[in-house]
Amino acid sequence: MTHPQRPRAAQPATPPAAEAVPGPVTTRSQPDFYLENGNVVFTAAYHLRRGACCGSGCRHCPYDPPHVEGSRGLAR
Numbered sequence: 001m002t003h004p005q006r007p008r009a010a011q012p013a014t015p016p017a018a019e020a021v022p023g024p025v026t027t028r029s030q031p032d033f034y035l036e037n038g039n040v041v042f043t044a045a046y047h048l049r050r051g052a053c054c055g056s057g058c059r060h061c062p063y064d065p066p067h068v069e070g071s072r073g074l075a076r
Helices: 044-050
Strands: 033-036 039-042
Touching: none
Parallel strands: none
Antiparallel strands: 033 039
């Protein structure tokens, strides 16, 4: 609860919105995604770094069973 005579502490400025990324974002040696017809397509390298399946039906899902949220087994 704030004191009625005490001014509130200054809030930190919110960071500017992230700008659109024109091409693949790379971390380490492989890209995380590529653009295809205006859609972002995540690579298997990104999913492996993420650590588990998101369950969204991604094209390059490396997990087994694929497209099951939380799946961590790797497809062979």
